[in-house]
Amino acid sequence: MTARERVAGTVANYVDERTGAAAWMKKNLNKVFPDHWSFLLGEIALYSFIILLLSGTFLTFWFDPSQREVIYDGDYQPLSGLKMSAAYASTLHISFEVRGGLLMRQIHHWAALLFMVAIVVHLLRVYFTGAFRKPREFNWIIGVGLLTLGIVEGFLGYSLPDDLLSGTGIRIAEAIIQALPVVGSYIAFFAFGGAFPGESFIPRIYTVHVLLLPGIFLALITVHLMLVWYQKHTQYPGPGRTEKNVVGYPLFPVYMAKAGGFFFIVFGVIAFLSAVASINPIWLYGPYTPGQISAGSQPDWYMGWLDGLVRMAPPLETHAFGHTISWNILIPGLILPGIMFTGLALYPFIEAWISGDKREHHILDRPRNVPNRTALGAMALTFTIVALLNGGNDIIATTFNLTINQMMWFSRIGILVLPPIAFVVTKRLCLSLQRADRDLVLHGRETGTLVRMPSGEFVEIHEPISAEKAWTLTQHEQPVPLELPATDARGLKRPGAIKNKLRNRMSRAHAVAVPKVSAQDLKEIEHH
Amino acid sequence: MKYLSRYRRHKAVAPLLLLFALFAIGTTFSVASATTTPSQSAFARSAAIDEGREIFLKGCSSCHGLNLEGSAIAPSLLGVGAASVDFQVGTGRMPVADLSAQIMRKTPVYNARETAALAEYVASLAPGPAIPTDASLNYERDGSTAEGGELFRTNCAMCHNFAAQGGALTQGKYAPTLMGVEPKYIYEALITGPQSMPVFSDKTLTPGEKLSIIKWVKAAEAEPALGGASLGRVGPVTEGLLIWTLGIGLLIGVAVWLAMKAR
C-alpha cells in the first residue's frame, strides 16, 4: 500500500465508522448519466444559481437596504451633493469605491439574466422532448415553480438599488397590487407600510430577496435534483437504449470532471461578460423619485413579456356603484399570466388525459414525432415573443424607423393571429419531417450520384442508412387515439359522455402522424 | 443658322442642349419668383438683413410665406427669434429635405454667414429669443453638473432618455440624441422649443439651470464606459439581447463541445 492509499484509507474509515457512507457512495459513484449537450441546460441554471449565491453574499457585505435619505459624497461626481436613499448611495459605493465591487455587481446581474435564460431554454428542451411525462410530473411542477419564483426574485433584486428605472418598476408593481378588487389598497398599504413609495419597501424586499426566496430555491432545487438522481435521467432514442436502461458514463470520474468543469466554464463566461459589457449602470439612471421618468423604461427581459402585455391592453375599466375595476391592468398583469403559468404547470396531466397514456417514459421524444405537442409549444412561444417584443416597442420603433403606434397595433393583432398560424405551420412541418424520416428508412440517403441505366433512364443512387440510424428513426411509438364510449352497454348515454367525446376528438388530433415503416413497406421496396 | 443645322447631329448636342435648358429654366424661375417685394419699412437695414431677406425669399418663403406668416405645411416665423433660426438652419434641419414625421438634422445648406443673415432678418421683423453669446454659454464656470443631472432627469429624460440617447414620441417622431450636439444648439432648443419640443422659459428654467443641464450633458458625453461596452445606454433591452445571443450562445457552444466524442 502506498502512503497515499494509507492516508485515504484512514480518512475513509473514520467517516464510514460514523456515517456508514461507504455503501451509499459505492452505489452512487458508479451512477450512469447519459451524455448529450441538451442535458447541460439545466446545469447552466444550477451553476448560475450558485454564482448568484456567491456574488450576492459579497454584495450584502456593503449594501445598505435602507430608504433613509442621505446626501451623496462619494467618488462619482455627477451625483455629488444630491439627495438619495442609503440603498442607492451604498450601491454607488460598491460600484466606485469597493475594488472589484462593480465587477461583482455585474457578475450578479449577468448571472441573474443567464439564470432565467437557462431555465427557459431548459424548460423548452424538457417540453419538446416530453421529459415531463410519468414519472417526472412532480419535477415539472417544481420547475415551473422555480421559473415563477425566479422572475419574482430577479425583479426584487434589481429593485434593491432604488434607482430611477427600477423604482418605476416598483411603482407599476404597486399599481397592480392596488388594482386588486376589494383588498388591493389594503395589501398595497401593508406591503409599502403606507402610501407609495414609503420607506419600508426596500428593506422588506431585501429580506425576501436575500433570505426567504433563496431558502425556498435551495429547497426546491434540492428536491428537483434528487428526483433526477433517483428517477435517473432520460435519454434520447438510439441503438441499445431502451425504456429499461440508461446508457452513458459513470459519475466518477467522467461526469464529475465534465460537469464540474462546466461549472467553471459558466462562471468564466459570466465573468467575461461582466468584464466587457456594462449592465445596470445605476449611476446613469439617477436616484428614484416619483416625479421623474426616462424614455425607454423597461424591466429586465424575463418581465418584458408582462410589460408588453400591459402596453397592448385595451383601455378597459369598469366604473360602477362608486367602485373601479381596472381590467386594463388585471387582465394582462395577473389573469393572463395566471392562466399561462397554471396551464404550464398542469400540462403533463392535460397531455396524459388527452392521450390516455399512463405508462412510465424514459426514452425522450423527437419533437417531430409529437406534432401536436410541438405545435402547441410553438404557439405558446409565439405568443410570448410577440408580448416580449412589444415590451420594447419604443426602442424597436426608434431603431427600425417604425412608430410606437404601428408596433402597438401589430402586437394587438399579431398576438391573436400569429400563434394559431404558428401552430398550423409547425404541425405541418413536423409531419413533413416525419415523412422525410420515413423516406430515409425506406429508400436510404440520397447520394447525389446519378447513374444511367441501360434503358436510358437516369436514377440517383441511394445509400441505405446504418442499422443504428434506422433504429433511431423508428424507435418511437405512434400514439393510438382513444375511443372512449359515449354510451354504456345498454345504449344509454353515460355521465361524462361529453367529456369523453371531447377527449376522443383531442386524442385523435394528438395521434395524427405519418405511419412508421411496416413489414409490408419493406417487402414492397424489395421489388424496386 | 447653317452652322447650327450642319452640326445638329453632333454627339455634344444633347448635353449642350440640356445645359442650356436647365440654365434657361433656372434663370427664368429665379427671375419670376423674385418679383414681388415685401412692404418697405421705415428704418435702415444693414447689409446682413438684406442678404437674409434674399436668402429667405429664395429658400424659405415657399413654405413659410413671403411675410413669414406660415402656411398649411409650415408655422409662422413671426416672433421665433434669431435663436430659432440659428438652431434650425445651423443644424441643417431647415430647409426641410423630406416632410416626414420627423424633421432630421442634416448637413446645413447655408454657411455661417448666411445663417447669421437669415437670423438677423427674421429677428428684425418681430422680437424673439436672441442667439446666446459665448459669454453667456460658459457652462464650465456657471453650471453645476450634479444639479444639471437632476434638472435633466426632471425635464428632459422623459423624451431624451436618462443618458440623453434619445427616445420615441408618437407617430414616428422621436427626440434625438444629445450626444455630440453643440452647447449653443442645446441652449437654443431649450429657449425656442423646436418642432415637438416644448419651450423652457427662463423664469421656470433659469439660464443658470440651463447651463447646468448643458454641463451635465457634456459630462455624460465625455464619461467613459465605466463597466465595459455601454450597449447603447438604453437599459435592459440591449442587455437582454446580449444574454440571449452571446451569453447562451457561447455556453451552448461549449456544451456541444463537451458532449462531443474526442478524436
Place this chain on the structure above:
Amino acid sequence: MSSELEVIKDPGVPAHVHRQADLDPRAEKKAERQVAILFALSALGTILFIYSYIWISEDLFIYFPILGTTNAKQLFLGLGLALSLFFIGAGAIHWAKTLMPDEEVIAMRHEMRSEDEDRRALVETAKAGAGAAALGRRSLIKRSLGLSLGLIGLSPLLLLRDLGPLPGKELEKTSWKTGTRLVTDPGDRPIKPSDLEVGAVAQVLPELAQGEERTLNNIGKDAVLLIRLRPEEFQLDAQRLAMTYQGIIAFSKICSHMGCAVALYEQQTKHLLCPCHQSTFDVPRAAKVIFGPAARPLPQLAISVDQEGFLVAQRPFSEPVGPSYWERNSQ
C-alpha cells in the same frame, strides 16, 4: 403497441471506437500537454487578476474597439477572473474527453412503483397506526384538535397587522389646497403667468409651508405639469375652461394608468405621452386618452392667480390622482 410494425430491430449499443489518445501513446502525451496548457492559462488568469487588483490604478482608462474607453482595473479584474475560471473548466473537460475512459456503460432502470409486498406492508402499518390513534372513532378529540389548530393559524396573521396603516382616505388626498401656490420643481420658485410662453411646460409642485419637508410620498401625489397653449386652442366645456388661466392648463403628472410621471409634451400635436406603456393624452381636450392602455384622463388642477399675481390652485383635485383602485369613484 403494434408489434407487426416493429420490423426494424435494435442493433444494440454500437461498437466502441477508440480515441487517438487510447491507441497512440504520443497522442496521449499530446492530450496531457494540452490539458496542462489549459490549466496553466488559468493560472495566468489568476496572476492577471491579482496584478489588476493591487497595481492597476482605479483612475486608469483605456480604449478598446467596441468597448470604447473603459476602466482598466474593472476590465482586467474581470478578464483575469474570466480566464482563470474558464480554463480550469476547459482543462477538466478536455481531460475527461480525451483521457478518461469513454466507454459507454449500461445500467438498468427499476420501475418506480414499489413492490406489491412493500405496498401491502405499508397499508398494514398505516391501518394499524390509524387504528391505534382511532381518530375516526374519537370524534371529540378530532373536533377539538381541529379547533385548536385552526385557531393557532390565525395568530401569525394577526401579527402582520402592523405592516402598514389602513388606506383610509390617504389615496384621495394630495397637498393641494385652495390658494396653494405652484412652485418650480426643482427650485421652489413661485410662477407668474407671464413666466410661461405659449408652447412652454413647467414641472410644478405645491409650495411648502414654513419648516415643512417635502417627501417622495408627497411628490408621488402632488407632482403637476403646467402647459401653456393659446386660449383658442382649447376644446373644453365651460366648467373645464374655468379651471384654466389665460391658456395655462395644469394636470396631475402621475399617470392615471400605473403611476409613472407623464411629462412628455409634444408641442406641435399637443399630446402628452407616458413613456411606460405609451398612453397618449390630448391636452386641448383635458388630457383625454387617445391611445394606449390608460382608461381615464389625467386629473386637471383648477388654477388661477393670487393677489400678487402668482399661479395658485383654486381648490384641491376633484378626484384622486394616480392609478385606479377598488374604492375609487371614477364616475
